[in-house]
Amino acid sequence: MIKVLIVGAGIAGPTLAYWLQRAGYEPTLVERSPEPRRGGYIVDFWGAGFDVADRMGIAAEVIRRGYHMREVRQVGDDGHRITAFDPELFVRSTSGRYVSIPRSELAATIYDALGGRVETIFGDSVRALDDDDARVRVTFESGTVRDFDLVVGADGLHSQVRRLVFGPDAQFEKYLGITVAAFDLPGYRPRNELGPVMYTNVGYQVTRLSLHDDVTMFLFTVADDGSIAAHDAEAQQAALRARLAGAGWETPRILERMGDAQTFYCDRVSQIQMPSWTRGRVALLGDAAACVSLLAGQGSALAMVEAYVLAADLARAHGNHVQAFARYEHLLMPFLRSKQKAAIRLAPAFAPRNRTQLFVRNSVMKLFNLPFVAKLAMGNSLRDAIELPAPAAPAAAAAA
Ligand SMILES: Cc1cc2nc3c(=O)[nH]c(=O)nc-3n(C[C@H](O)[C@H](O)[C@H](O)COP(=O)(O)OP(=O)(O)OC[C@H]3O[C@@H](n4cnc5c(N)ncnc54)[C@H](O)[C@@H]3O)c2cc1C
Numbered sequence: 001m002i003k004v005l006i007v008g009a010g011i012a013g014p015t016l017a018y019w020l021q022r023a024g025y026e027p028t029l030v031e032r033s034p035e036p037r038r039g040g041y042i043v044d045f046w047g048a049g050f051d052v053a054d055r056m057g058i059a060a061e062v063i064r065r066g067y068h069m070r071e072v073r074q075v076g077d078d079g080h081r082i083t084a085f086d087p088e089l090f091v092r093s094t095s096g097r098y099v100s101i102p103r104s105e106l107a108a109t110i111y112d113a114l115g116g117r118v119e120t121i122f123g124d125s126v127r128a129l130d131d132d133d134a135r136v137r138v139t140f141e142s143g144t145v146r147d148f149d150l151v152v153g154a155d156g157l158h159s160q161v162r163r164l165v166f167g168p169d170a171q172f173e174k175y176l177g178i179t180v181a182a183f184d185l186p187g188y189r190p191r192n193e194l195g196p197v198m199y200t201n202v203g204y205q206v207t208r209l210s211l212h213d214d215v216t217m218f219l220f221t222v223a224d225d226g227s228i229a230a231h232d233a234e235a236q237q238a239a240l241r242a243r244l245a246g247a248g249w250e251t252p253r254i255l256e257r258m259g260d261a262q263t264f265y266c267d268r269v270s271q272i273q274m275p276s277w278t279r280g281r282v283a284l285l286g287d288a289a290a291c292v293s294l295l296a297g298q299g300s301a302l303a304m305v306e307a308y309v310l311a312a313d314l315a316r317a318h319g320n321h322v323q324a325f326a327r328y329e330h331l332l333m334p335f336l337r338s339k340q341k342a343a344i345r346l347a348p349a350f351a352p353r354n355r356t357q358l359f360v361r362n363s364v365m366k367l368f369n370l371p372f373v374a375k376l377a378m379g380n381s382l383r384d385a386i387e388l389p390a391p392a393a394p395a396a397a398a399a400a
Contacts, residue, residue: 004150005138006152009029009154019311021118028148029118044090050098062101075197083362131281154307156286157270175226178295179220181240184218272289273290274289285307309331
């Protein structure tokens with residue numbers, strides 16, 4: 001059996017493991033965290049990735065675990081409502097194939113679909129990869145050494161596999177000029193059930209989102225030179241407090257409580273742009289290969305698409321990874337590039353650079369009140385211009 005080491009058990013990794021295992025491969029997942037990561041931010045999930053979830057038989061579970069928002073509200077300095085729209089229009093435009101779900105819940109749903117059939121090593125990572133053209137000798141952080149036929153890096157934006165095989169982050173990371181912070185607090189008041197509330201000003205946006213179990217999630221997107229995220233959590237929080245000092249709405253109260261966060265995430269909003277995602281017997285997947293950033297609102301779904309296509313191509317090529325990797329890149333690189341370009345255009349919506357951008361942003365949001373305008377504007381962008389290949393046939397690789 002063809003042995004594949006998949007580094008990273010987030011969204012892309014377990015999706016690949018699912019399809020490879022089904023095709024008769026022997027995948028192994030290695031995940032740096034000691035256990036599946038919990039909490040964190042909410043992702044919107046739709047498009048071709050939803051179709052992949054459907055083909056895995058988990059779409060209903062994703063919808064069940066998700067949130068079905070009733071209103072997206074924009075407020076001013078004193079909390080007055082500037083405008084609001086009904087996100088149900090996204091759900092209707094996609095015939096119900098659109099849901100907001102905590103990233104960790106989506107990851108858990110995918111992982112559960114493996115049914116315990118895939119070896120998973122938690123709390124470890126890869127230290128060295130030696131590809132001698134016949135196999136990849138992997139040295140784990142724990143010191144264990146094992147051989148695999150293929151290695152796939154699904155280890156996110158700051159991929160270790162990418163660093164080891166393709167070179168330093170700086171070669172591929174395009175910083176988009178925004179820092180994001182996401183954190184959750186128990187017992188915060190007020191709450192708006194099933195309704196994100198956004199406060200946007202020149203240079204930043206603060207979003208509050210009420211979750212189940214009396215938890216509230218907050219999202220800051222702040223125009224920045226990239227320095228805020230370069231420190232530890234305490235220094236990041238201090239920098240955010242300084243950066244958002246004087247901001248209106250509930251921001252001072254939120255900043256005051258930020259230190260009590262159950263989980264705290266802060267990072268540069270970047271894309272990964274590479275001329276190639278594969279080298280020898282190693283391939284990259286998901287954010288590690290082509291992070292579109294949170295601005296796209298679709299990175300998870302795209303990570304699943306990439307995993308599905310790579311598995312289908314490997315199965316179709318009967319284990320000929322050279323052929324499979326070429327097909328994988330040929331189908332997906334132009335698609336991902338167009339997603340990245342579209343995401344960059346949305347940056348002013350998350351952290352307007354000046355009053356004009358703020359005015360345009362709020363005006364567009366007001367137009368979303370008019371269902372026919374919203375449908376016209378969103379209709380096409382909610383459909384992915386990609387035809388998924390047939391799924392990896394269960395017996396294909398076993399015959400290889
Ligand atoms: C604030 C925010 C909001 C977002 N909103 C959306 C949205 O609305 N819709 C959407 O679709 N996407 C959204 N995204 C993007 C989405 O979360 C990512 O695109 C998606 O998670 C990518 O999946 P992945 O599996 O490639 O990487 P990840 O989900 O990042 O998973 C990588 C995994 O690899 C592990 N790992 C990392 N390094 C190593 C290592 N060295 N060794 C072993 N394991 C390692 C990590 O612990 C993690 O489990 C958002 C992102 C952010 C930050």
